Amino acid sequence: MTQALIRSDNLRGAGLMIVAMAAFTFNDTTIKSLAGSLPLAQTIFLRGLISTGLMVGVAWWMGGLRLRLPRRDWGLILIRSFADLGATFLFLGALFYMPLANLTAILQALPLSVALGAALFFHEPLGWRRLLAIAIGFIGVLLIVRPGADGFNTYALWGLGAVGFVTLRDLAARRLSRETPSVMAALVGAAVITLAAGVATLVDGWAPVEAVSGGKLVLAGLFILAGYLASVAVMRVGEIGFTAPFRYTGLLWALVLGWLVFDEWPDGITLIGAGIVVATGIFTLYREELAARRMRRASVAR
Incomplete structure (x- = not known):
C-alpha cells in the first residue's frame, strides 16, 4: 500500500x-511574441504589475504574507531578488533576439x-x-553557444549571464530558513x-499598448502564476529524485513552440549540445539524490 502511494505521489509530482x-x-513564448511591439523594460514592467x-x-490565500522575518532572511531575500532582477533582464533581452529553444537549452545548465x-x-x-558530469555538461553548453563560430549570436x-x-x-x-514562506521570497523578487523595470522605462521609452499586446501581457502573467503554483506544489508531492528530471521537459516545450510559433528549429550541433x-x-x-539518501540513513543510524 505504501509503495502504491509513493508511486502515485511520484506520478503526480512528475505531472506537476x-x-x-x-x-x-x-x-x-508569449513574451517573445511581443518583441518589436513593446520595449523590453515596458514589457517587464507591465507583466510585473500583473x-x-x-x-x-x-500569498494572502496561502497565509504567506509575513513581514516579520529574521534579519538574515531579509538579507538573503534581497540578494535573491536582485539576482532575479539581473536574470530577468538578461534572459528576456536575449529572448527577444534568440531562438527560444537555443536559449532554453542554455538554461538547462542550471543544475550543473x-x-x-x-x-x-x-x-x-x-x-x-559529478565534477566530471559538470565539465562535460559545460562542453555541451559551448556547443550550443559556439563562441567565435560563424553565425554566433552575442545574445x-x-x-x-542569466544562468549565473x-x-x-x-x-x-537554499540558505533561507524554513519559517520564511517561499511565496514571500518570490513576491519580494517580483516587486x-x-x-x-518601471524606472528603466524612463530611459528605454514607452510605446502605446494595443489590445493584442495587452492580452498577451495578461496571458504571460497568468502563465507565470500557474508555473509558480505548480513548481511549489511539486516540492510537496513525490520524491525530488523522481520529479526533478522532468524539469527538462521545458526544452521539449521550447522546441515545439519555437517551431510552431516562430518557425525556429536548432541545428544539429545545438541539439547535440542540448x-x-x-x-x-x-x-x-541522480547523484545528488543518492548523496541525500546516504545522509538521511546516516542521521537515522545515529
Whole structure:
C-alpha cells in the first residue's frame, strides 16, 4: 500500500513538474511574441504589475504574507531578488533576439551550475563523478553557444549571464530558513523586478499598448502564476529524485513552440549540445539524490 502511494505521489509530482515547465515556456513564448511591439523594460514592467498583483492574492490565500522575518532572511531575500532582477533582464533581452529553444537549452545548465556553486561557496560535497558530469555538461553548453563560430549570436552571452544570476538566486534561496514562506521570497523578487523595470522605462521609452499586446501581457502573467503554483506544489508531492528530471521537459516545450510559433528549429550541433547538457544534468540530480539518501540513513543510524 505504501509503495502504491509513493508511486502515485511520484506520478503526480512528475505531472506537476511538466505543467510548471509548460507554463514557464508558454510565458517565454508569449513574451517573445511581443518583441518589436513593446520595449523590453515596458514589457517587464507591465507583466510585473500583473504577476505581482496575482502573487499578492496567492500569498494572502496561502497565509504567506509575513513581514516579520529574521534579519538574515531579509538579507538573503534581497540578494535573491536582485539576482532575479539581473536574470530577468538578461534572459528576456536575449529572448527577444534568440531562438527560444537555443536559449532554453542554455538554461538547462542550471543544475550543473548550482551544484558547482554549492560546492564552492557552501562546501557541499561534490564527488569526482559529478565534477566530471559538470565539465562535460559545460562542453555541451559551448556547443550550443559556439563562441567565435560563424553565425554566433552575442545574445547567447546574455543567456549565460542569466544562468549565473539564477544560480546566485537559487543559492541564496537554499540558505533561507524554513519559517520564511517561499511565496514571500518570490513576491519580494517580483516587486523588485517590477519597480526596477518601471524606472528603466524612463530611459528605454514607452510605446502605446494595443489590445493584442495587452492580452498577451495578461496571458504571460497568468502563465507565470500557474508555473509558480505548480513548481511549489511539486516540492510537496513525490520524491525530488523522481520529479526533478522532468524539469527538462521545458526544452521539449521550447522546441515545439519555437517551431510552431516562430518557425525556429536548432541545428544539429545545438541539439547535440542540448542533449549533453540534459544527460549530465539528470546524472547530477541522480547523484545528488543518492548523496541525500546516504545522509538521511546516516542521521537515522545515529
